[in-house]
Amino acid sequence: MKTISEIRKLSELPAPHHLAIGVFDGVHLGHRAVIKEALRSARNDGGSAVVVTFDPHPSRVLFPDNPRRLLASTEHKTRLVESMGVAGLLVIPFDKAFSEKSADDFVAELVEGSGALTTICVGHDWQFGAKREGDVSLLKNLAAEKGFSVVAVDPVVSDNGEAVSSTRIRSAIQNGDFATAEGLLGRDYTVLGRVIEGDRLGGKIGFPTANLTVFNEELPPNGVYAVEANLEGTLVKGVGNLGVRPTINEPDAHRRLEIHLFNFADDIYGKLLEVFFRGFIRPEMKFDGIESLKAQIGKDAEEARRILEC
Secondary structure, three states: OEEEOOHHHHHHOOOOEEEEEOOOOOOOHHHHHHHHHHHHHHHHHOOEEEEEEEEOOHHHHHOOOOOOOOOOOHHHHHHHHHOOOOOEEEEEEOOHHHHOOOHHHHHHHHHHHHOOEEEEEEEOOOOEOHHHOEOHHHHHHHHHHHOOEEEEEOOOEOOOOOEOOHHHHHHHHHOOOHHHHHHHHOOOOEEEEEEEOOOOHHHHOOOOOEEEEEOOOOOOOOEEEEEEEEEOOEEEEEEEEEEOOHHHOOOOOOOEEEEEEOOOOOOOOOOEEEEEEEEEEEOOOOOOOHHHHHHHHHHHHHHHHHHHOO
């Protein structure tokens, strides 16, 4: 997959171009339906299926005092989109100037930048342009003028009859309801992060951990979980703690995700880990000292091994 950040570079991808446009936070079932339409058009007509999205999330610019908590960072979104098999990803920088661009001008830029725009796929209620002046009806009118087609995808309903939405997924994750979240996402709920150097406390007490700076913003409740971590295509089982480490009494403590990987001793500082939550073990709690914490981590590891059958 080729990733670009300028509309004019669409022309670098094999023509014709079939675009799936949206914010696609989380790349859930509804988003996947839109992307699949672009893939279907590309298969039928040749050329490239390209996902078009924005960074940062438009709410950061339009509503800076009340931005949405993201289900997937741009780094995570890129991985998820690539796994669907599209040829390209266009990540448009979203700033105040772009937010003031008219709907007509945005579409005109896409047409000019592509030079071979054949299809635009969007959700049925997609709005775009300054003050959300553009909608599917306007997009279809512009398509008739400029010679491309529009596919507006109907709302997607999960297997249990529930409408798929990022808002519902956020609520499920906040409550630790992974089954509901995953049913709406159409995939495992995962957290992506980069391994950074910590204080090495885990190693000192016999449980070395990978400390992650987490890209996701919507996270499950603090606690201890049985986890699997995807490291460059290899799944490694372990036990993870999400929280603020109250036993350590750190000043200005912030939420962190620490993973103790079983039977693993490689140096992975700086690498990306995608973490799967396979089972909740207990809430985070404060212990009366390091020895008590060490004893409990041992029990947590045993329970994680039982859940993960390893």
